[in-house]
Each structure stands twice: as structure tokens, then as C-alpha cells.
Amino acid sequence: MxxxxxxxxxxxxxxxxxxxxxxxxxxxxxxxxxxxxxxxxxxxxxxxxxxxxxxxxxxxxxxxxxxxxxxxxxxxxxxxxxxxEPFESGKTPDWTLKKIPRYVTGGLFSFNPQCTPDGKILFWTALVREGGRSTQKIWAAKRDQYGFWMQGEQLPTPLNNKFPSAVISALPGGNELFVFGNFGEEELLDNLKREMMYKSQVASREAQNPKEFHLVLTKLETEYKERTEKIQNRAPLYKTRKTETGWSMPTPINFPSFYNWYKKADNPNQQVFGGSALASSGRTLLYSAQQKKNFGKLDLYVSLQNDSGVFEEGINLGNTLNTVEEEMAPFLAPDDKTLYFSSSGRKEGISIFITRRLNDSWTSWSEPQELSANLRGVNFFSIPAVGNWAYVSREGELYMAAIPHHFQPEPVVVIKGKVVDEEGKPLSAYVQYESLNRKKSIGSTISDPTTGEFSIILPYEENYGFYGEKEGYLPVSQNLNLVGKEKEDKEKTVLLVLPKLKKGNQIVMNNLFFAFRSAELTKESEPELDRLAGILRKSANLKILIEGHTDNLGTKSANQKLSLERANSVANYLKSKHKIEETRIAVVGFGPTVPIADNQTEEGRGTNRRVVFKISEE
Missing domain, CATH: 2.40.50 (OB fold (Dihydrolipoamide Acetyltransferase, E2P))
Structure with a gap:
């Protein structure tokens, strides 16, 4: 019928x-x-x-x-x-798997899905035939305006070469990738061989007798072995950035203390790396390896990047997480607290587990919980910052999995921004973000060179400052205080307009804070002032005017006095802490006479209470 x-x-x-x-x-x-x-x-x-x-x-x-x-x-x-279907995760049983269509993956054997924190781009690894053999290539697909994944494509060189490669983490906005592969190692090994060959030829000519030549040759063989192992054992992890024409050549992360002893049982010459993940800030690295502090075959470690850009010696995450078997494929959620990882030491076969940091250390964790028996056999896992779907792979297919609320990370705020010049043209700029109350840099990203767009992820309970900077332009900052705020996933759109570094241009110092009705600068103001002092030191001929402005509450004379005192506080900080010459800084107080917003609202009055940094002479 x-x-x-x-x-x-x-x-x-x-x-x-x-x-x-x-x-x-x-x-x-x-x-x-x-x-x-x-x-x-x-x-x-x-x-x-x-x-x-x-x-x-x-x-x-x-x-x-x-x-x-x-x-x-x-x-x-x-x-x-x-x-x-299902189209909405909240209306389906927990951990229901939804297959990503074959038109996205090209029907290739696909695994290791890595979604950007903003959920706009999906990267994965595909097995392709090349030169009569199978190898691993990086593929990617974008999400369209309607929420559908577009047709995927293999990324071009230099991200894909003759060696296997994969995306380990996609940083917010998709403008920076953390990748696994072999980029330049073969050239280093070839150069080392040529160097050793040359040294042995020199030794054969200069040796006085066979015994002396044999001693030199033995030393060269030892040197060659040690240097070869150093090249082969360096972290196979690289960072690449989007350019106007594609992607930059991946450069190795600075992780000099990394090593890994784990080898394949059937091939002792082949190293087994258990995977890694970079936090959304780009400064915290989780990885799986066999090192001297291991509890099992593969353990989870964390390495923190210092202010010099070096990833420091790894810290074992402890035996609450690590078993005598293999812990691998870590994924740190954007809240910087929730960790998902694969383990073969807790259930039959491989399964995915969740744990949460109990404090600010990296060795105190909640007891791991298995996510779902439905995910056994799945060993790759990633979650966007906002949303109720995880991305997993099983048997060569990519899936989305509906995450129950109690297994989701803590809420975060996603900043979606754009950096442009005064004419509205997109700029490729560094976007830095920092904790103002701790005066500590947290992370950075770059804006897309063709669109100027960027994203950053901000967990709650911090007072953040973030700013865009580019050579030849004034840095522009904004502030977002998430201390004590109700926690919910949010998106905030911002526009950073960078003026050129030339006479007459100015910026409002948005991350400048004073005590109430006072000219006393708070500690949270120091990162902004230190940054502006750096501009003055770098451009020795630059002279500036510091303008103070207030709202219209109170008397005009009191506001005039307060605005001048605040301008003087800024000037005095630059002169006393950074030794900027007095002749290069002028101050003026305008009180309430130059409003830029409506004084009838609290928001407008807050906008009018400002200090302006203006270039008076180049």
C-alpha cells in the first residue's frame, strides 16, 4: 500500500x-x-x-x-x-550518535575530528592512497550560515606533505592550528648525515695513524647517534597560522624537555605517541607519553608555557587518572577544567572518560567517569566551546554525539571579534588577552588576514582585558569582568578599530580603572599603562597628550579637577615607573565638556568617564 x-x-x-x-x-x-x-x-x-x-x-x-x-x-x-536526525541534542537520548554525511568526508576512512571552539570549522584526519600506499592527510570543512557542514577538502601544502599529518587542536577562530607531523625533520637528518660525512673525510686526511682515525670515527658515530635521537625524539608538534594565501610553514613548538620512551611491541624502532591537546589559550599542553615518572605504559602529562614561549618540563597528572595501561588522546575543554581522555586500563577495551580539576593545580582531579558504554571503541573526542554536541570517530566514520548536561564543560564566554583599520579594512593583528587582577597574560590569537575575524574563549571568574595590536598602529583594548557573574554560555561580538601610529590619532584607554570619584589608579590598570609605555619607548620621537574626561554628575568645577588629576595620574605612572621624559607628555582635563555618549543613562555616563591617549607629535 x-x-x-x-x-x-x-x-x-x-x-x-x-x-x-x-x-x-x-x-x-x-x-x-x-x-x-x-x-x-x-x-x-x-x-x-x-x-x-x-x-x-x-x-x-x-x-x-x-x-x-x-x-x-x-x-x-x-x-x-x-x-x-536528531537535529537538537536536548531532544534525544544521551550520547546518541549522529553520523556526519559522507559528502563531507568524501567517503574516505576518517578519524580524529577536531572542531574549532566556536564550532565553525571541523578538521579531521583522512586515510588516502598516495604513491601506492596509504597515508594520513588533514581535511577540513566549514559550517554554513544554516548550520550544515559543507563539502570537505584536503588542505594543501605545507600542512600536508609526504608524511602523515593531523590536526591536534584548532585554536579559537580556526586561524591557528596545532598539528602533528614531520615538517623539516627529514632535511635536518639529511644535513646531519652530510655534516658527519664531511667530518669523517676530514678525519681520514688529518689522522696521523689508523688508531687515531678509529678514535675520531668512534666519537663521530656517538655524536651522530645522539644528535639523530635528539631530532627524532623532539615533540612532533607544530603550530601554523592562516595567511592570505593559505597556511604558514608549521614551526615546532619550543618544548626542549620532551621525550617519549614508548615503542611499538612489534617494531621497537617505531615510537608510539599517545596524542596531545592544546588549551584554547595556546599556553597549556596536555600530552600522552612514556617518561620516567610514568605509572603505566602511556601516561597523561601537562606542560605549561612560560613567558619566554618555552613549554616547561611535563608534570604527570597523577595516578587518579593514570593506570598501568594506556591513557591517551586528551582533550581539555575550553573551561580549562574539564578533561576528556581515552583509557584502556579501566574497562574492557578503550573507552572515553571525564574528569575535572579540583583546584588550580594539575595533579588534583575528580575520579574519572566513563562517558557511555555507547562510546566504547571511540578514541578521539572534541567539543566546541558552546553547544551540546561532541565530535567523535569510530571505524572510519565521523559522528556527533549528544552530550548530557552533567558531562558538559562549565560555561564560557566566546568573544567573536573583528580587527579593522580606520577605513574598515580588515587587519591581521595579534589579539592578546590577560587577567587584569592577576596581571598575567593568559593567551593570544591572530585575526584572519582576509576578514580580520578572530575568536577567544574566556572562562568565568576572571576580570579580563583583551587588545589588538599590530606594527604601525595604536593598540586598542576592551574589558570584560566575569568575576561573580551568573555562569551561562554566551557569545559577545566586538570590533577593534586600530588607528595608525601618526599625529592626531588617539585611543580610549578602556582598561584603565580608578577608585570611585578618585584619581587613584587601581592595580588592574597597570597592564594597559605598561603596554602604552612600550610604544613610547619604541618610538623615541613620539609625544603624547593625555586627556581626562568625566560624566556630568556633580559640579563642573569638581569634574574639571577630577579629570585633570586622572590625566596626571597616568602621566606620573609613565614617568615614574617607565622613565618617560616629562617633555614628551602633556596633560589636559576636559571635565564633562566633551561627552561622546548620552549622560542620561548609566551606560552613557560610563562611556564618558574616560582617559584618552593622543599622539601630539611623531
């Missing part, structure tokens, strides 16, 4: 379809696939699917409910992209 109904719909559809037809043009439709994927039944209409390249793929989904991006023309749907 169902088959007869479908045939009737095909031939007499106009008479049986609801009069509420779907509008022509690009539409997002939800409905059931019928007739081997040739029909889509929505709540308004049954549409013929002109499948094109997706037709074969859709045929396997007949009888299933899908959400589809279509170009609708009359009664025909030309499919562009689709996703399978």
Missing part, C-alpha cells in the same frame, strides 16, 4: 499535495525521505528530489528523517547539503 501511495504521489502529486506549497529558492526543509531517496515529504508538501551528486547517498537514507538545504523550484528540490 505504501508503494502504491508513493507512485500516486509521483504521478498525481499536484492533486494530493497540501496547498501550502514550499516557496521557491533556497530553503531549509525538514521531512522524511521516501521512494529510495527520490521524494522528500515535509509537513507542507511532497517534493521530488533531483539528487545530482547526492542522489546515491540519499538513496541509502530512504525512510529516515533529514534536514536539508534545498534549491526549491516548483515541486522539485535540488539538494545542496543535509543532516540526519
Amino acid at each position: 505504501a508503494r502504491i501511495l508513493i507512485i500516486i504521489l509521483l504521478f498525481f502529486g499536484n492533486g494530493l499535495i497540501s496547498s501550502q506549497s514550499v516557496k521557491n529558492g533556497i530553503q531549509v526543509l525538514e521531512g522524511d525521505l521516501l521512494n529510495s531517496g527520490h521524494l522528500l515529504r515535509t509537513d507542507k508538501q511532497v517534493l521530488r528530489i533531483h539528487g545530482g551528486v547526492l542522489q546515491e547517498e540519499l538513496a541509502y537514507l530512504a525512510g529516515k528523517k533529514i534536514r536539508m538545504l534545498c534549491d526549491v523550484q516548483g515541486e522539485t528540490c535540488n539538494p545542496i547539503r543535509y543532516e540526519m
